[in-house]
Amino acid sequence: MSVSNRNSTPPRAPGAAVEELIAAVWAGRIFAGLCTAAGIYVAAVSLHNILAGQATGVWLLPCATGSLVAVLSICVVFAPAGGAIPRRILGQRALAMTVLAAYAFVLLPLLGFLTGSVLLVLTLAMLYASNRVVVAAGGLAIAFAMWALFAYALVEPLPVGLLWR
């Protein structure tokens, strides 16, 4: 006797979870979810401080805005907006932001502005420029010009000490 499996869910295609995550980002659900969490945290901390006897005025606005952010972001979760970006461009932009984050959080503290910027310019020129030589040369010129203009405020090279300032 054969058993029909018409009601069972079809197997998920590989990468479906990633697609769903990307769709949720563009629908604003992820950002709204983060806002809900932040709003609840801010409102709860404010309320706790008010109940603990701290001045009400100090925590009034955080408490009110935190609550409002939580409520509105829940509404947004249930009223998503459409929007999509082609996968190829999305990948390129995510990579650009990762490079930028690596520059700010790793290269700048460890290597300083000049060396970090040279590496950033070369990386971005290699990854994105259609005319790599012109973009790399121009970018390096900008980096050196900024370094020359603002060197008095920069601790170079290897300003690891900046991390503990």
Place this chain on the structure above:
Amino acid sequence: MTAETLHKVFGLISPFYIVAGTLAGYLVGLIPGLGPAAGITLLLPLTYYMTPAEALIFYASLYQSAEYSGSITAIAIATPGAPNAAATVLDGFAMNREGKIGKAFAYSLWSAVFASFAGTCGMILLAEPMARLALYFGPSEYAALGIFGLSSVSILSSDYPLRGLLSAILGLMISTVGLDLISGAQRFTFGVPSLFDGLPLVALLTGLFALPEAVVLLTEKHAGLRTGGGNQTVWLRWAEFTAVFPTMLMGTALGFIMGLIPGLAGSVPPWISYNLARLMSRERERFGKGAPGGIVAPEATNAAVMHSTLLPAFSFGIPGTPTSAVILGAMMLAGLTPGPMLFAEHPEIPYAVFVSLFLATAFLWIVGLVATNMWVRILAVPPELLAIGVMLFVVIGSYLPRTDLFDPQLAVVAGIVGYVMKKSHFSAPALVVGFILGPIIETNIRRALLLSGGSIIGVPGALTGILLVLSLVVMAFGVRQSLRR
């Protein structure tokens, strides 16, 4: 104004910053997507090297020319430099295709110059009476006005009102980070010394406004950024000028009035002006095919809006648009308190800015006549190079004010958040308006409560009540729009 003040006004006018601001504005307006708000935020760190008057003159000149130069790309390559210039594309680019790019530039330039002169006159006439009116506002009226400005900007200037409102309140919420302004208590600093003064304005603004645009510039292929604009004369004959003068006048008046109402300025007024000009015209069928009125109306409106949005910022200390919020931030960075006290304590500074705007308009006109064709050639610079320049500028610009590595790192995080917000229809500009208005609203609410002995019922006067009801109406309208969608 006394003779002594007048003497001080002329002493403060700085031709160098007028020229520098106008040229920087030309450049900012030409880069598609960057816009005046991002351009001013990019250059905010320079405030530390200027006197307050120089800083305001520089940013006002930059704002004025950036609003105009967005139309250059709209006409040359059908890509508006700023969203406000979108209406100019229709007839500007059509006129360009007819081989009359010089004429299209001329209509755009002359209407922007006329509206700028008229707008500056309006500012001079209205600024002090408005500031005097603001003196009658107590803390509760100020707080209510701030709430009204915030709700209007967030709801009316966003395609997704609920998301705009959420962004604005999020901005209010993050403005509470740092030491409390009145008691000095720590709020959400997590023991991090870099957060004691609150989130740094320059890092937050540059990250939210400039970095997302830089990432888009870096990754998008701008096939259209090649143009052979030719070297046509940017000039109007007397008959051509008089033929479009009524449209110019209509666009200017409409823009000036709409700019005074918080939230109504932005990309909407030029479209309203365009449609009105089409209705007024005897040659309606030419609109969209290179009609001069189709360029003149939106451009005059844009220029007039720019001037009148600065009025509430100067007189009340309440911004009506994200760009005027950024200028308000620049005023605070320069150590000035925007609002009626600015006119009471330093009347020479706002008037020096107004007189400088006349000179900046004249310089804008000269540069437009002589060098518009040259500016078009800047579009041939690889966009990836512009993007890298913007990124480096954001990093160094956010680092310099406090020489704290935390700030460029925050700018990068804000850039990523700003990009996600933009693409998922949240409003980074509304967040910035909320962030800047936060301390104003909070301080005034608390002052009002102190004055009323802590009673909320005892606070509202008639004006406070009206403003709060108006805010509720605007918010209800926004929520209704969202639910309909």
